[in-house]
Amino acid sequence: MLQYVLFLNRPLSPHLTIYTPQLSSLSSIWHRLSGVFILTFLILEFSFINSIFSCGIQNPILSFNIAYDIKRVLLILSLSVFIYHSLSGIRYLIWDLGFLLHQNYLSNFMLFVSLILILVLFSNLFI
Structure with missing residues (x-):
C-alpha cells in the first residue's frame, strides 16, 4: 500500500499542506514557548545565585567575565521575552472576558506595537 502511494507521488498527509496556520494558534504556541524560556531562565538564574552563596567569591563562574555588550544583549532578549509573555497573557485575559474575539489581527498588532514601544x-536605559 505504501509503495502504491509513493508511486502516485501523493503526500502521506495532505491535510497539513491544505490548511494555512492560524494566527491565534501561532500566538498560542509562541506564548507557551516564551513561558518555557522564562522558566528556564529563572531556573538558571536561581542556580547561579545559589552557587554564589554556597561557594563564595572563588566560584569559577564568577571569574568568567562576559563582555558588556553580550550581557546587554542577553538582558534585552530576556526582557523582551518577559514583556511579550506578559502582554500576551493580558491579551488572553481580554479574550477570556469576551472582548476583541473577532479582531485577531488588531489584537496581535496592538501586542507587537506595544512590545516594540516598551x-x-x-x-x-541600557545604552
Whole structure:
C-alpha cells in the first residue's frame, strides 16, 4: 500500500499542506514557548545565585567575565521575552472576558506595537 502511494507521488498527509496556520494558534504556541524560556531562565538564574552563596567569591563562574555588550544583549532578549509573555497573557485575559474575539489581527498588532514601544523605552536605559 505504501509503495502504491509513493508511486502516485501523493503526500502521506495532505491535510497539513491544505490548511494555512492560524494566527491565534501561532500566538498560542509562541506564548507557551516564551513561558518555557522564562522558566528556564529563572531556573538558571536561581542556580547561579545559589552557587554564589554556597561557594563564595572563588566560584569559577564568577571569574568568567562576559563582555558588556553580550550581557546587554542577553538582558534585552530576556526582557523582551518577559514583556511579550506578559502582554500576551493580558491579551488572553481580554479574550477570556469576551472582548476583541473577532479582531485577531488588531489584537496581535496592538501586542507587537506595544512590545516594540516598551522595548525602545527600556533599551534606552541600557545604552
